[in-house]
Amino acid sequence: MNATTRFAGIELGGTKAIAVIAEGNRIIDRRVIPTVAPGQTLPALRAQLDRWLAEAPFAALGIASFGPIQLDPAHPDFGHILATPKPGWTGATVAxxxxxxxxxxxxxxxxxxxxxxxxxHWGAGGQCTSLCYVTIGTGLGGGVLINGRAVHGAMHPEIGHLRLRRTIGDTFSGSCSFHGDCIEGLVCGSALRDRFGMDPAYAADTHPVWRHVAADIAELCGTILLTTAAQRILFGGSVILSRPFLLPWVREMVVDRLGTYLPFLYTGSAEQILQLAGLGTEAGPLGAIALAQAALNAAGR
Incomplete structure (x- = not known):
C-alpha cells in the first residue's frame, strides 16, 4: 500500500449516502446520494462504484453503514440492516x-x-488505546475502538439506545419508536424537533431545553467513561456541531457528576477527553476509506 493506492468507500447515512474514491487517505472524488428507499439508494451507489471501476481499479472497498446491521460473516443475514426505525430499511441487503x-x-x-x-489513524484519536466516537444528528450512534480495533461481539455497540438517568423536571417522553426516552430519543434531530415544538435550528441558544439536552449528553458521556474507560470521546454530527456552547456545558456537567470518583477526570482534563472530532465532517467518508484499508491489510496485499 502506498500514497497513490486507490480505495473506494461508501458512507451510508440515515439522510444521505456519500460515495468516495481516495488515493491513500486523500479523497479525490465523491458523490452524494439521498438515502431514500433501499431499492433506489443501494443500486445508485453500486452504479457509482462501477463507473469508478471502469476508469481505474481500486484496491479495496469499505462500507460504513448506519445500523443496526448484522456484522457476523457466518450469519445468513450478514450485511443486512436489522430492525430499524428508518422506514423500508429493515432487512436491506447492503453488503x-x-x-x-x-x-x-x-x-x-x-x-x-x-x-x-x-x-x-488521522484525526483526534491518535495515541489513544481506547476511543469512542459519537455522532448526534439524524440519529445517535457510537463507535468504540480498543487498541485500534472496533468492538464487536454479539453485534456492535448500540450506544444510542441506552436509557439513562433523566434530569429532574425534564418530562419529555422521548421520540424513539423502540425505547421512547433512550438517548437517541432525547437528543437526535427529530427528538429535538419534538422537544422544542419546532425546527431546533430556530431555537434560541438561551432556550432552557438546551440545558436538558446537555445534561442528557453528559449522562451518556459518564456512562461511556465508566463502562469503556475511553481515553477520549469525540463528537460529530449536526446537533453538536451547530451549537458550540453544548460541549463546554457537557464537560462541566460530567466533571460535576464524576470528577470526585474518576481520578483522571477534572476540569483541565475534560477538554482533552471530550472533544469535537478532529476530522470534522470528513470523519464519516474517511471512515469508509479506513475500512477499505483494513480490508486490504487483512487480505495481505
Missing amino acids: ATLTDGLACPWRIDTDVNGAALAEY
Whole structure:
C-alpha cells in the first residue's frame, strides 16, 4: 500500500449516502446520494462504484453503514440492516448489493466504528488505546475502538439506545419508536424537533431545553467513561456541531457528576477527553476509506 493506492468507500447515512474514491487517505472524488428507499439508494451507489471501476481499479472497498446491521460473516443475514426505525430499511441487503461481483477485498462496519477508526489513524484519536466516537444528528450512534480495533461481539455497540438517568423536571417522553426516552430519543434531530415544538435550528441558544439536552449528553458521556474507560470521546454530527456552547456545558456537567470518583477526570482534563472530532465532517467518508484499508491489510496485499 502506498500514497497513490486507490480505495473506494461508501458512507451510508440515515439522510444521505456519500460515495468516495481516495488515493491513500486523500479523497479525490465523491458523490452524494439521498438515502431514500433501499431499492433506489443501494443500486445508485453500486452504479457509482462501477463507473469508478471502469476508469481505474481500486484496491479495496469499505462500507460504513448506519445500523443496526448484522456484522457476523457466518450469519445468513450478514450485511443486512436489522430492525430499524428508518422506514423500508429493515432487512436491506447492503453488503450484497454493493459487493457482489467485485474482485477486490471489502469490509463492512457501522458508520460510527468507521469514523472512530479514521479518527484513530488521522484525526483526534491518535495515541489513544481506547476511543469512542459519537455522532448526534439524524440519529445517535457510537463507535468504540480498543487498541485500534472496533468492538464487536454479539453485534456492535448500540450506544444510542441506552436509557439513562433523566434530569429532574425534564418530562419529555422521548421520540424513539423502540425505547421512547433512550438517548437517541432525547437528543437526535427529530427528538429535538419534538422537544422544542419546532425546527431546533430556530431555537434560541438561551432556550432552557438546551440545558436538558446537555445534561442528557453528559449522562451518556459518564456512562461511556465508566463502562469503556475511553481515553477520549469525540463528537460529530449536526446537533453538536451547530451549537458550540453544548460541549463546554457537557464537560462541566460530567466533571460535576464524576470528577470526585474518576481520578483522571477534572476540569483541565475534560477538554482533552471530550472533544469535537478532529476530522470534522470528513470523519464519516474517511471512515469508509479506513475500512477499505483494513480490508486490504487483512487480505495481505
